[in-house]
Every structure is written in structure tokens, then in C-alpha cells.
Amino acid sequence: MASEIRLAFAHPSERAIATAGDAPRDRISLRDHVVEVEIGAFQAERGTKQRIQFNVVVEVAPFTGDLDDDVDRILSYDRVTEAIAHELAAERLNLLETLAERIAERILLEPQALRAFVRIEKLDRGPGALGVEIVRARSDVAAHLNALADETASERPHPRVVHLSNDAMDHPDLGRWVDTLVARRAPVVLCCGLPPEPPLSTRHHMTQRRVDLLAIEQNGWRLAARDLRCKVVATRTELDWAMKNGQTCVWAPSKIVLDAIEGPSVEPQDATALSDWFAQEMEACELLIIGEDLPDSTHVPARAIAVGDPLF
Numbered sequence: 001m002a003s004e005i006r007l008a009f010a011h012p013s014e015r016a017i018a019t020a021g022d023a024p025r026d027r028i029s030l031r032d033h034v035v036e037v038e039i040g041a042f043q044a045e046r047g048t049k050q051r052i053q054f055n056v057v058v059e060v061a062p063f064t065g066d067l068d069d070d071v072d073r074i075l076s077y078d079r080v081t082e083a084i085a086h087e088l089a090a091e092r093l094n095l096l097e098t099l100a101e102r103i104a105e106r107i108l109l110e111p112q113a114l115r116a117f118v119r120i121e122k123l124d125r126g127p128g129a130l131g132v133e134i135v136r137a138r139s140d141v142a143a144h145l146n147a148l149a150d151e152t153a154s155e156r157p158h159p160r161v162v163h164l165s166n167d168a169m170d171h172p173d174l175g176r177w178v179d180t181l182v183a184r185r186a187p188v189v190l191c192c193g194l195p196p197e198p199p200l201s202t203r204h205h206m207t208q209r210r211v212d213l214l215a216i217e218q219n220g221w222r223l224a225a226r227d228l229r230c231k232v233v234a235t236r237t238e239l240d241w242a243m244k245n246g247q248t249c250v251w252a253p254s255k256i257v258l259d260a261i262e263g264p265s266v267e268p269q270d271a272t273a274l275s276d277w278f279a280q281e282m283e284a285c286e287l288l289i290i291g292e293d294l295p296d297s298t299h300v301p302a303r304a305i306a307v308g309d310p311l312f
Contacts, residue, residue: 025114026063030056030080034123041094051123052096053131056080058107059115075112076237082244083107096120096132104136114138157243159187161251161279161300163272165291166196168307169223177290178227178248180311186285187243190230190250191278193271193292195219210254212268217252224250239282251278270295276302 033054039045060075083106093099104116114137121131162181168174169192181188199215202208217232224230233239234252242249253274257263264277273295279287280299287302288311294304305311 025059025061028058028060028075028077028080030054030077033081033084035084035088037088039093039096039099040122040125045125050125053121053123053129054084054103055119055121056084056103056107057117058110058113059117060112061114063112075110076241078237078241079110080107096122097134100132100134101136104134105141108136108138108141156283157187157240158283158285159189159243160184160286160288161189161191161275161282161284163191163193163275163287163289163292164223165193165289165307166219168291169219169226171307173308175227177311178229182229182246182248184312187246188248189239189243189278189282189284190220190223190248191253191271191275192216192219192223192250193274194269195222209268210258213254213257216268216271216274217254220250220252253278256281266295276300 033056035052035054036049037052038047038049039052040050058075058080063073083103086106087099087102090102100118100120103120104118107113107116115135117133117135119131119133121129123129160181164174168177171177178188194212194215195218199211202211217234220232224232230248230250231242232250232252233242234255236256239249239251241247253268256278257268257274260281264274266273266277268274272289272292275289276287276295276298279302284300287298287300289302289304290311291307292304294302
């Protein structure tokens with residue numbers, strides 16, 4: 001065990017030689033991540049913060065297909081830093097061992113993660129760094145993962161998806177509406193439809209669908225230019241990060257629509273119905289449509305308001 005932990009943090013060339021006979025595993029790492037936090041069992045450690053340094057290595061199953069430079073197909077580094085931040089915020093702990101165990105378990109919730117090596121060190125308690133190192137495999141914590149997965153699902157943010165008509169996008173009160181939306185409890189994801197100018201006609205259904213989705217994305221960039229707080233995002237990984245960090249998003253639909261196992265049955269021209277499908281995928285708390293009518297059916301709580309009417 002001690003040798004495995006040492007090799008986890010060793011130079012890649014040394015690790016490759018030592019593990020040459022094993023099945024190949026990819027690794028991602030977080031190095032020298034320092035956070036100030038209150039932790040410790042001694043009275044001198046209460047009521048004061050100290051520097052804690054994290055080093056984490058995660059063994060992941062090698063991706064066998066074509067990555068296509070796609071962030072949604074890999075284990076994002078953000079999942080590691082989010083696991084640390086979540087466990088630090090959950091409660092004050094006495095032991096680094098408890099913190100390391102909880103971080104490892106949360107990382108192992110990710111489907112790509114096979115083993116997690118966690119090193120945590122206190123930097124201010126002595127002349128050197130004082131710490132613990134653990135390694136946990138998915139099989140080691142299987143009994144805890146189902147309960148933790150249920151807990152994690154309940155923590156998932158439920159955004160307010162807001163569909164804006166072109167008239168709403170061009171309205172002088174757009175900035176004030178964004179202010180009002182951001183002040184509410186739920187993260188905000190903005191959606192739009194086709195731009196005022198008709199997109200290129202290909203006269204072929206499959207290619208026309210892609211052209212129309214790209215035209216919606218172009219309109220989304222136009223919306224982002226109207227209010228620079230709004231960032232255009234295309235992947236689920238980006239959306240999850242943005243919602244957890246209070247960023248207002250504009251949804252670029254092509255990737256999520258085209259990658260979906262059960263994609264929307266509606267065409268991109270039916271933009272409010274497409275926004276409703278997206279709201280369902282995101283488990284939104286509400287779909288708010290400004291400047292257009294509701295679609296024929298909705299799958300989340302939904303309401304439509306006219307441009308100029310109060311939002312809440």
C-alpha cells in the first residue's frame with residue numbers, strides 16, 4: 001500500500017516502469033492545492049484557520065473511443081476541486097483522515113474513476129508538512145456509494161431556464177431582467193430561438209437541422225454581446241460548473257441536442273419546445289418564456305409573460 005501511494009505521486013516515468021505489468025490506467029492529478037480552513041482536534045486549532053494542502057491522483061478507465069476533444073467524455077479536474085470544496089463546506093472536522101476518506105468517496109462517484117489517491121497536509125502545525133495519505137478503490141467503498149449518490153443527486157442545482165424571444169433580447173430592459181433573475185434563488189440559463197434573419201436553406205432535413213441549431217447558437221452569441229455577464233456554454237460539464245459558481249449562461253444547443261441518446265422530437269424552428277426539452281434534461285425548477293407563447297405541452301413548471309410585464 002505504501003509503495004502504491006508513493007508511486008501514485010511519483011514522476012510518470014518511474015510509475016510507468018513500476019506498473020508495466022498491470023492493465024493500463026490513465027490518471028488525472030491535482031497538485032499542491034492549498035486552502036485555508038478551520039480543522040483539527042486540538043483546542044489551539046479551534047477558532048482559527050490554517051493552510052491545508054491537497055494532492056490528489058485519480059486512476060480512470062482509459063477511454064476506448066474517439067475523444068473528439070470533448071470535455072463531457074472525460075473526468076473533469078473540476079470534479080476533484082469540487083469534491084474538496086464540498087467536504088470542507090459540509091462541516092468542521094477534527095481529522096484529516098475523515099476528510100481524505102470523504103473526498104475519495106465523492107470522487108469515486110464519478111463513473112470514470114477507478115481509484116483515488118488522496119494526500120492532505122497541514123502546513124502551519126510544525127516545521128514541516130504534517131499529513132495523511134490514503135488510497136481507495138471503487139470496490140472498497142461500494143457499500144457507501146449508493147447512499148452518497150442519492151445525496152449528491154439531491155444537491156444537484158435546478159436552474160430556471162429562461163427563453164427569450166428576439167424582441168425580448170433587443171429590449172432596453174434586458175439588463176434589468178437579468179438582474180432580477182440572478183437575484184432569485186435558482187441558477188439562470190438563457191435560451192433563444194432562430195435569429196430574425198432566416199438561416200441558410202439546405203433543402204435536406206438532416207443538414208438543415210444542424211444549420212438551424214448553429215443559427216440558434218449565433219443568436220445566443222448576439223444575446224451574450226448584449227449583456228457581458230452572460231457566457232455561451234455548449235457542454236453539460238460547462239453548465240454544471242457555471243451553475244455551481246453563479247454564472248449566468250446562454251445555452252448553445254448543438255452539442256447537447258446531437259449527443260443526446262433520446263434527443264428532442266421537435267425541430268429547432270420550434271424554439272420554445274426545444275427550450276422545454278432542455279429544461280426537462282436539466283431538471284429545471286421552471287421554464288420562463290418571455291415574449292412568446294408556451295409550447296403545446298411542457299414537461300416542467302412553465303409560464304409565459306409578455307415583453308414589459310413584471311417577471312415576478
